[in-house]
Amino acid sequence: MEYNQLKLRILSLFAESLELDSEEVLTKLSANREAMLTDKGVEMALMRYWRQGLLSRTRKSRRFSYKLTEKGFARRQWLLKTK
Numbered sequence: 001m002e003y004n005q006l007k008l009r010i011l012s013l014f015a016e017s018l019e020l021d022s023e024e025v026l027t028k029l030s031a032n033r034e035a036m037l038t039d040k041g042v043e044m045a046l047m048r049y050w051r052q053g054l055l056s057r058t059r060k061s062r063r064f065s066y067k068l069t070e071k072g073f074a075r076r077q078w079l080l081k082t083k
Contacts, residue, residue, distance in 0.1 A: 004079055006045060007045075007049065007054075007075075007079065008076065008079040009029065010025060010029075010042075010045060010046070011049070011054065011068065011072055011075065011076040011079070013025060013028050013029070014055075014066070014067065014068035015068075017067075018067070019058075019065040019067045020065065020066055020067075021060070021063040021065050021066070022039065022042050022043045022046055022064070022066075023063070025042050025046065025066075026039055026042045046064070049072065050064075052071075053072070054068070054069060054071055054072035054075055055068060055069060055072055056069050
């Protein structure tokens with residue numbers, strides 16, 4: 001996978017008001033036959049994007065739910081232009 005390709009694919013899953021947890025992200029990526037990813041790989045990517053400020057997160061039961069931030073939306077737009 002090329003540099004930033006996974007980031008673009010994950011950020012593109014989030015509509016502006018949509019919240020997803022790591023399992024839902026993995027399911028959507030697997031349904032689209034994206035790269036072969038593990039649950040830990042997706043969780044680590046989501047954590048990195050949260051630390052970068054691209055996603056916000058809230059704990060719901062035993063999982064985190066993620067939502068695209070304004071910075072994440074801008075990064076997604078930039079990545080789409082440079083694709």
